Amino acid sequence: MNFDSYADLGVAAAAELVNHLTEGWAQGALRPLPQSGPQRARLAAATEAAIWGRGSALGGPEAEELILLAERLRAVFASLAAGDADRTAHLVNSLLREYRAAPQLATHDGEPWHLHFHSQDREVGRVEARGATCAVALATVIGSGWSSRLGTCAAERCDLVFVDTSRNGSRRFCSLRCLNRDKVARFRSRHPDGALGEGQLPGSPLSH
Numbered sequence: 001m002n003f004d005s006y007a008d009l010g011v012a013a014a015a016e017l018v019n020h021l022t023e024g025w026a027q028g029a030l031r032p033l034p035q036s037g038p039q040r041a042r043l044a045a046a047t048e049a050a051i052w053g054r055g056s057a058l059g060g061p062e063a064e065e066l067i068l069l070a071e072r073l074r075a076v077f078a079s080l081a082a083g084d085a086d087r088t089a090h091l092v093n094s095l096l097r098e099y100r101a102a103p104q105l106a107t108h109d110g111e112p113w114h115l116h117f118h119s120q121d122r123e124v125g126r127v128e129a130r131g132a133t134c135a136v137a138l139a140t141v142i143g144s145g146w147s148s149r150l151g152t153c154a155a156e157r158c159d160l161v162f163v164d165t166s167r168n169g170s171r172r173f174c175s176l177r178c179l180n181r182d183k184v185a186r187f188r189s190r191h192p193d194g195a196l197g198e199g200q201l202p203g204s205p206l207s208h
Contacts (some may be wrong), residue, residue: 018073028158040166048126077151149163149169
């Protein structure tokens with residue numbers, strides 16, 4: 001399934017920011033953040049460029065602002081995973097206020113007038129615009145009853161997040177790798193004394 005185009009972009013961006021700019025677990029391995037300022041700035045800039053196609057460098061303060069935004073977005077996904085609808089709503093409302101999300105028509109780069117959800121004023125920073133985009137998208141998805149489509153990987157030692165666009169909304173894992181890790185772990189828990197031989201796991205893959 002697809003949400004509207006703005007929400008599609010925003011929730012995908014939110015998930016990518018969380019997965020690249022917060023510490024945690026990724027498919028069985030620890031996912032640390034760099035400690036030095038220049039490394040953090042390069043990581044933040046590379047993440048922003050991968051999501052939005054912008055290649056210019058981020059200064060140290062802006063990089064830390066983007067990392068902070070990612071941590072706040074992580075809290076939204078964690079609250080959803082815990083099934084706490086009230087806390088999720090409060091977190092998203094805080095993002096909407098603090099990143100000054102407000103609908104307005106804008107035109108740029110030769111495009112016709114179209115809807116934006118952040119200020120077009122020159123003094124507004126890149127991170128504030130990114131935060132507004134993600135906040136509005138999360139509010140749209142959650143407020144439309146699609147919060148179950150925003151997931152956190154169910155595999156052990158993985159807390160990557162994802163947007164479930166499958167037809168039946170049954171996805172539980174960030175990737176096939178974690179799906180397979182989970183299948184192996186469940187098999188071994190049922191057969192603690194048995195070797196994991198070829199052909200012992202079910203042959204048909206589960207929905208991830």
